[in-house]
Amino acid sequence: MSRSLFFSFFLHAFFIYLTALTLPFMLRDPIDLPPIVSVEFIEIKDTTNIPYAPKARKIIEKVKKEKERVVSEQAPPADIAKEKPDRISMPEDKKEKQELKKKKQNPEEIKPQIRQVSEFEKKELFDPNQIAALIDKAKEEQAATERKREKLTQSNVKNSFAKGLSLSEEDALRAQIFGCWSVPLGLPFDEELLVRIKLKLKPDGTILKSEILDHARMNTPGQSFYKVLAESALRAVRICQPLKVPPTGYEKWKNLQLNFDPTEMLKG
């Protein structure tokens, strides 16, 4: 009897113990398993032709337009509102440039992550050379010939664009000064003939202050031609004023440096 009592007690105790041990497990959350991932293997070729790229671009443009609409409701973008009446440019040129400015003015709306849809897309949208060329096809041809003539490199063109004067604005200014500058005819061919003039302009293009940067050279013995050249450059700027500067962006061009160099012309 005592023996069966002992077994009963022992077994009960065992089960109570077992229950006490396993109960905390039942309180825990089940282990969070990740959902099943299906992986598609795509064969990599020399040229990628991912089919969804154009589609993605359409979506981007749609999103952009929606965002723009929101902006225009609150306040119209500055470059659309302001016209440039006295600028010499072709009508189609103007239109395209406005498009370009939009891209430049709201850089935050261009999300690089979204743009990274394909190598092809990325290149098309972000190559700055392409942007410069976009301004005008004709201008690009002109720039190419000018580059040959005046040793202007692609990077120069790009820089001046980035600095605030567009190609056509710079061309207009340059053409204006070409006409005003009477190059002294007695210059030596084999000397350094660069005259750098720094100008401070008023918003209407008239000159507030002009300064020759290599002023010391003007009074160097044996360099009297340099003084003559520097004076002719100063005269050119004064004859030309008011300079043909863009009506907007005064902050960008209020300080202007003109590099006068007749070397190419004298040799040619």
Next chain:
Amino acid sequence: MKKIFFIFLFFIISFKNAYSLIKVDITRGNLDPLPIAISPLHVDSKSEKLSLFDTDKLGEEISKVIEQNFRSTGLFNPLKKDSFVQKPEIAHLKPRFEDWRLIKAQALITGKVLVTNKKLKVEFRLWDTIASKEMLALSFTTTPSNWRRVAHIISDKVYERLTGEGGYFDTRIIYVAETGPKGQRIKKLGLMDQDGYNIKYLTLGNELVLTPRFNPTNQLVTYMSYFKNMPRVYLLDIETGIQEVVGSFPGMTFAPRFSPDGKKIIMSFAKDGNSDIYSMDIESRVVEQITKHPSIDTSPSYSPDGTQLAFNSNRDGNIEIYIVNVDGTGTRRLTNHPGIDTSPTWSPLGHQIAFTSDRSGSPQVYVVDVDGTGLRRITFESYCDRPTWSPAPYNEIAYASRTGPGFDIKVVDLATNEVRQLTFGQGSNESPSYSPNGRHLAFSSSRGNGDKQIYLIGRDGRGLKRLTNNGNNEMPSWSR
């Protein structure tokens, strides 16, 4: 990730540059002559009257000479006086720059003339009409008969200020003038201003005169004249008109030339039947023998620094060019060819020698470096002779080339070997002589009626101008 980084970098750079200094390259301009206004000089009312000429018109005459000088350069465009708005007397005090800018003048010359105590005082001012400021102001006092010279000096000063190179208006040309009826012609030494005025004859014409040459310091002329069939070397002071015989040199074989410092005369003459090179000090009249060799030595030419001489000698059996130090040491042969090499002339920069050689069959001009290397033929004509170097900075040689019955003046650029023909078969054109700044050449031409006259022409072939009108005039030599 890398790509995104670069994209952000691009935006950062373009943002940073947006407000930095914009630079625009100006590589072209117009090459039209500079418009200059030369206002007639105002004659002061206190001026005395002179018997020689009308004092009241002196101011206008001076401005006309200045105007002609500037027009002849081809670098300036003197504006017509009809268009001037402001009167001379007011313009000289304070020009109204807007008025001058209106007629597109970029420079303005004003001035005042005053004659007191038989002295002429000329003041002038050069104005930059664009910058509205004075560039130059000077005053000269001289005898009234010198008014043309004053006009030339003013032109020089303005030219120097506006171009940066030396002026050449106050210079003279000496030449051999032949006058008189046919059969009784006499040769005299003539001297005139570079614009053809103030012709003076320096010799009487009873002796034959040859090869006038200017001293580099400008006051003296040396020339050769025959007296009783004996060649004599003369020195003539063009300011005072005083001339003196330097010496008689029987057997003279080469005309006298000045040394670059103007203190010596170099020549060659034959003593005891053998021609050698001699130099003579002008001050002390001491004659020094430079070459001592039984062969014939002639045609000496100084190096620009005056330390060496190039000359001809037949000491190896045929005529070659040699170089010797002025003290007679260090003789070395420069050319070595069976042909005849003659008439060496040193380049203005001193590193080359030009000479004439018939090694190709006809006389042609060659150039060789002073160390004997770099020999090259520079003319390819039927016949040409006597090369003349242009003054620095131009690296050119002018020569007369036979182009038919007569000669034509040609210029060869030594850097490019490009030949420019300045005259084109009108008469015979000979004896080119460069202006001090190298922009113009004086030469003699028999164009027109066949008489030789002195002409000027720009080194680019433009601006032909006749200087003399009567008799025959040749062998021009331009003062430095």
